[in-house]
Amino acid sequence: xxxxxxxxxxxxxxxxxxxxxxxxxxxxxxxxxxxxxxxxxxxxxxxxxxxxxxxxxxxxxxxxxxxxxxxxxxxx
Numbered sequence: 001x002x003x004x005x006x007x008x009x010x011x012x013x014x015x016x017x018x019x020x021x022x023x024x025x026x027x028x029x030x031x032x033x034x035x036x037x038x039x040x041x042x043x044x045x046x047x048x049x050x051x052x053x054x055x056x057x058x059x060x061x062x063x064x065x066x067x068x069x070x071x072x073x074x075x076x
Contacts, residue, residue, distance in 0.1 A: 006053045007060040014064020022061050026054050 006029065013021045033050040 003053065003056050006057045010057040010060025011064035011067075014061040014066075015068050018065075022058065025057060025061075029053055029057065 009025065010022075013025055030050060033046055033053070037046045
């Protein structure tokens with residue numbers, strides 16, 4: 001479920017914001033992953049989960065950015 005939420009946020013960022021938003025979003029995701037590790041999971045689980053979520057967000061960001069560029073081309 002968290003992959004869907006991160007992907008939706010990535011698409012929305014791609015539609016509205018540019019590269020600094022992706023960097024900030026990745027930083028927030030990293031901090032959130034480290035804070036959420038209060039469950040006592042091993043470090044490799046936290047890092048793997050972060051990498052999967054960061055990859056999903058980056059791919060969704062590219063999709064949102066592509067949609068934004070396509071929309072701008074068709075409007076003007």
